[in-house]
Amino acid sequence: MTKFPVTDFRGLLPMLNRRQILKGAAAVAGAAAFDGAMTKSYAQENVLNVLTWPGHGDPAFVAPFEDQYGVKVVVKEYVGGEPMLALMNQSPPGTFDVVLADAEYIGMLQEGGFIDELDPADYPLADYWPEFQKFPLHWSEDKLYSVMVRFGYLGMAYRTDILTAEDVQSYKAMWSEKVKGKVGFFDWYLPTMGCLSLYNGNKPPFDISEGSFETLKETLFSLRPQTNGFYSMADQFAMLTNGTAGVIPGIGDWVVLLLQNEGVPVDAVVPDEGGIQWTESMSIVSSSSKKDLAKAYIQYASSPEGQFRTARLPAYWASIPNKKGWEKMIADAPEDAKKLRHTFDARNVMDEYKDGKIFIRQTPVQQDIETWNDAWSEFKAM
């Protein structure tokens, strides 16, 4: 034989002698002790555990709270309301202190006994825009269960170099030749199907009859030839940036504001058929053992300072319901206030609300969640 072939991985990892192994083991043991000390601190009392959409654990938002209370905010991120419910269901009691959820899931959390009733007096609801002071989805039998932190509108986001502002006045733009194979979808049935329901003329979009639902499915399925793909949250940013996607329904400012800052030619629009409002709201988890801290956290998030910071979360921007927060933004970051249209002297985000074009996003009323989701699965697999 002229060669000595290597027949397994071990040839690549020559043996160490015993002294080196012992040395290595000692180093490892030392590191373990150090790490043990580090992780221990997270399990201690001064930690606030928050279940939330991605990005809300960013120091840009939590740092002032952590400094003030001498605690650490530890977040667990999820994408989509159903995974959030699953996590709440599956985690042992006491895992989370605060949950940030979309308004349409607050009712389910409350029915499931996952969240506590709140005292409205604890929170600056009086400073909120009147429309949000008694936001229906947050109240059950006149009891408050959640406090809105952020919101935004969902219509379409599009590449301005592919579609024009006129094109996107209607959801019809998605069927245009210009975006054949370039219609992307956020991989969650609720916002997309909501927007298409509006396009079909259903108002409100989620409370529809069986017949309208069948039509909605047909509308959805007719988009299949236009489809580019089904994106994770982050993929939406990437696909709009690199031009793979020309238009994405069911999303809005929260995606495009950041991209515009980076110079990407994108914009978001609420078409004539209307748009959907999304909200992020905070509640205190019933099984929490740190409810005072949880309350303080929600108070911070709804305060002008917290509002100002959460509006410009590095992960994605959003509108805020607290007028005092608007004032602080106008004073401290007028440019950003303009981008977010949080100004009092020009047409602002609340005007669209007042126009009656905006419908609150909710889970299906007349059908099961599964029915809608199965239609979505069917659409994806077509």
Place this chain on the structure above:
Amino acid sequence: MMSQKHASYRADKRRFAVLIGAPSLIWQLVFFLLPLLFLVMMTFWSVRNFRLQPDFTLANWTMILNAGFFRSAYLYTFSISMITAAIAAVAAFPVAYLISFRLSPAAQRMLMGLLVIPFFTSLPVRIYSMQIFFSPSGLINSALIGVGLSPITVLNTPVGALVGYLTLTMPLVILLQIFALNGVDRQLVEAAHNLRCGKFRTVISIIIPSARVGLVISFAMAFVFAFGDYISPQFLGGSNPPTLSILMADQVKSGNHWPRASVVAMTMIFTLMAMMGLLLKFAYGRSGR
């Protein structure tokens, strides 16, 4: 007295064997088999208001097995995994052959060392990098446009998923093929040359048959890994269309429907077991002559 001692030696031997054998058995029973059995049981449970309820219903099975989206996802997943395994096996073979038969031991060692590197890097990050490569404004398309060709759409298509599957499986397939080829008796090859069998014919008629078991195993592993991967079809295929693993995740998302996800999982496990059985039978079957 005698028999007592006799018994004690036997008992010692048995105790030794049991103590040696127990850790693996117990660990895999408790943390592997039990969860899987639990998953089987859960396929018969029902879900009400986002809550799992112990039950005995075949509804999940009938629903999934009859669902058009399940069937198309199954067909797609199966065929793209086969295509992946075939491409990986064919593309890897010349490389494995070169490394095993034509390079110096030092070069062989170095290249195998290189092939181990991907195992030390995060797959999601590698897949994410591929996204950048194949995006419309990425390197590949810039190059294509640069030489006057039209750009290609790879992202969010089955081809994109394929790129991801190959990223995942290629290093493994090449390594397994090298192991298989290194096990081929070199004297056999020399004997073939001695009998004036050309290099190419030697590869076809001597080397591939001798290394068949290893080559089939490398194919089987590529299939197994592609069949179960979630990252590639999600991030490069844009779940367009979705695979079974994505379908599983979707079922979980859809109203916390773990039972349906478990049904999908079962179909995947059955498929993999059947495939492995068939391939291994093919690999070992004819060598019994």
Place this chain on the structure above:
Amino acid sequence: MSVTILELDGLSKSFDKQSAVSDVSISVQKGEFIALMGPSGCGKTTTLRMIAGLDAPTEGQIRIWGRDVSQDAPWRRDTPLVWQSYALFPFMSVRRNVEFGLKQRGMIAKDRTVKADEWLERMGIAAFAERMPHQLSGGQRQRVALARALATEPELLLLDEPLSALDPHLKVSMQTELVRLHRELGITFVCVTHSHSEAFAMADRVVIMDKGTVQQIGAPQQIHRRADNRFVAEFLGASNILDVKVLYADASGVAADSAIGRLSTQAPALKPVQVGEALSLVVAMDRVEIARSLSGAVNQVPGRIAMMEVMGASITAIVETEGGVTLRSQLSSRDIESNPLAVGDTVVASWDPASAYFVAH
């Protein structure tokens, strides 16, 4: 005065219903050098492994100093084995290999080293104490294996084909060395081998086995002079074996008929024979003489020299007789000098009736 150290009593062993050893009884005296010999698969190694406790007997007893050890764990016996493969621990230095048995007996490190070095010195490999086994030659490994087995100073040493892996020239010197070692130590050696020359050169007594059973036990000369049965005679390979039929028998001898005529032996024939019985007649090759012409004595067989095989100092003449049977005669080169022979010569082969004997077919 001889004392029995090891007794095998009706020992049997079967693997998966296949009998490997059946009903073997041997009794070994203290200080004896015993060789177990036979073709491969005859059960000699299994017998040795049972003595060491590595295989458990299906039936029968193994007694050491009269105590039944057949159900003792191998590590509870004091029966070190020198392995055919040497079985040196590849990741331990020579010295640590030799120390291994001592360590298991709880000897402290310092004493172990002293003892191991003594044995390495004695085996002439002290210079290699720090080496790893793979850095040694075959002969050196053999010595390490011996030192390792002897370091615990056993009373009984088992050797499994100790010379088979050595070069021919090393074999001879190692053979001498084993004999010297045996004499000096005065302990009992039980050695398995398939080579008669080794067994006959070293052992006090030889046990010949076939198909799991003992065929003959005896001192080398005794076995050589008189095999107990046809298998032994054939296995030793140094005899002419002729098929005969007894014509008559009395106290002084037996006459028998064969393909090459009437042959006779002088008493004692090994066991009583019956007239008309078909037997094998065994004549050692070195007892067959070759003459140029008939002389009128008994057992004279005329023939032609078909071939001359030269083997060192001895030459074997192969005589083709008229009856179609070939006879082999082993001659010394001196015999040839005084009586030159060539292929094709017409000769007469003969032997002394007292040197031939009968065995069963």
Place this chain on the structure above:
Amino acid sequence: MTKRTGSIGDTLTLLSLRGWAFIVFAFIFAPIVSMAAFSFNADRFPSLPWAGFSLTWYEQVFADPMIRRGLVNSLLVALAVAPLSTAIGFLAAYVDHRFQFVGKRLYMALASLPPTVPVVIMGVAMLTFQGRIGLSGTLFGIIAAHVVISAPFAMVLIRMRLAELGPDIEAAAWNLGAGPWATLREVVIPFCAPAILASIFITAAVSFDEFMIAWFISGQNETLPVRVLALLQGQVSPRINAIGTLVFTTSMLLVILAQALAFRSKAGRR
């Protein structure tokens, strides 16, 4: 003569083989190289052309408490998984090597099959099961799952080494008075040392890179790969490249260090 023409053809074959190998290696390594390159790119959403050199993403990685925590969790898990799965894999390999018994095929199937079950399924199964017994969300839950999938790797590595242990070596140890435990300790384990060491590395790497099962069951105790996945799904950021590059260089440094130490010790022994 024929030999000569043959060698020209052979040179061509060799050339095309090398060319193809180059393409395949480029395909395998392009993502790794680009990961490293983009970790220094100033743009937030990575695209060409290159927007300038920046260390921002590394600064952010080191400043991000969630990433730090993920790293610590990953290290803790890998530190526990490597010895545990190596020990369990070693014992299973030894059972295969040493014992014959009824049901051995089943035993070995149980010990070697877990890596062939898709990680998505493992994740779902583990979460539902561990959720029931209160293990999900704990570091031990992740460790338990990672041992399940990495022990078979250890088993295979060590089994290959055991196959090289001559049939007489263990018997020789018994013959010299060492009982089964002493033989295991003083003969089998030292003999397997290289494979044991390799499997400690490999199982640590398997655990350190595993993201799917951990994604399902980690709960609040996210490991680093889970954090990467969350970043990847939630908010694209070149921090991913920076983390990837850091993890990669650390792993590689460890392997190279191990090699270097081994070479030095070899040289010193001469």
